[in-house]
Amino acid sequence: MAWSLATFNVNGVRARLPLLLDWLKKAAPDVACLQETKVMDEDFPATAFEDLGYHTYFHGQKSFNGVAILSKSEAAEVAQGLEPGDGGQARVLAARFKTGWVVNLYVPQGREVGHEAWHYKLEFLDQVAQMLPRRFDPQEPLIVTGDMNVAPSDLDVYDPKRMAGKVSCHPDERAALERIEAWGLADLFRCHHPEDKQFTFWDYRLPQSFKRDLGWRIDLILATAPLVKACNECLVDTEPRGLAKPSDHTPVVARFE
């Protein structure tokens, strides 16, 4: 049976609620992975999503970070956080459905290369790489998705020369992402669009960044072999970024047969 999954860094679920609900009604993904919900669990607007027929799973904290999974079908199992730990930050939420496990990540942004936050980012990516073989099997259906805060290649940034060696484009970050993929995950968007310069994030601070398409592709849907095979489409839905009061990110959607 066909199904679809989306990832969307909403930059505040509460601030994004009207836009997000409209988008869910239209796009109707079976599973939606949200990042940067920026809300404590007791304040998560669960009923708004339940009204649209979604089960809601969320792992938040005050002010920052926060991840959620919305799903039309109920999860058989849910897991929060990373082993051995993710520094008390709400950045990882996984849920098991009939279609397999879905791991939703909000990878640290890292501030600047060399900054303490950047070392934490590399450590975080490394912990993801270590967690995968411990908990999963690359032969089984698995999605690892979210805001990776890494542009996998120079095709994935608007100005690779200017960004070379900078945060999100640094070789150490790319190597860390490649180690995650090397275990047995493929970047679905890139599988289906090997040449496309298509972004998922446009910085608010860059004037007219979206209009001028000065962006980054850092929101990824990675999948193990069975789901790579089953995936018949993976696209960036650029519309929500163009609406009023947008997130700085836009959703990525994958469809499976």
Next chain:
Amino acid sequence: MAWSLATFNVNGVRARLPLLLDWLKKAAPDVACLQETKVMDEDFPATAFEDLGYHTYFHGQKSFNGVAILSKSEAAEVAQGLEPGDGGQARVLAARFKTGWVVNLYVPQGREVGHEAWHYKLEFLDQVAQMLPRRFDPQEPLIVTGDMNVAPSDLDVYDPKRMAGKVSCHPDERAALERIEAWGLADLFRCHHPEDKQFTFWDYRLPQSFKRDLGWRIDLILATAPLVKACNECLVDTEPRGLAKPSDHTPVVARFE
């Protein structure tokens, strides 16, 4: 020639802009006196009002207070502040039109009876009372309007027993307002509606205050004899308080022949 004047404590011009523009289009007062604009002069959204055919006069400060006068006709003279002074707070703006002077006041709220801010409120009212005979003639057309933060009588509060002696209902505040009126000003709403319990302000903090009509009449239009005579209507326009994202106040409108 017939004309109309309105007073409206907007509680933030910028936050109230859509509602305010809609209301101005509908009600189309020739003169609108705004209080609590809460904006510095360089950030006053003048063009939005100019697009509706208003001249704009404003006297603001950062964060608090702030008064403005919008007028379909140009002012011949404009004066800010009180003599000898109003403590550096932007609470007074006067403008002279062909129809006479209009003095727009945002009287201090006073926090609590006995509080330093309350003494400042009494002092402010006293300064208004002293300024009137110094600058104006009660035989000439003059409007003194705005948020007086005083309910003139027990008819002007939802629960006079509970409010007796409290801020906005204290005898000293009422006496100060009466001294202002005694010089030669009449409360136009009360002239036209001697018995009506009609409010202009409903506190956000009281649950359902507007729905349950738990309010105060503290926004007044006072006029000298020639304009009392010319006034054929004075009403509270209750509609804006019922809309989405309302101010805690609603406009009062007077019409003159």
Next chain:
DNA sequence: GATTCCCCGG
């Protein structure tokens, strides 16, 4: 530029 929280003031 746009979140969030926390403070002040009504």
Next chain:
DNA sequence: CCGGGGAATC
């Protein structure tokens, strides 16, 4: 409850 402002983060 809601406005504005300031700090921190991305």
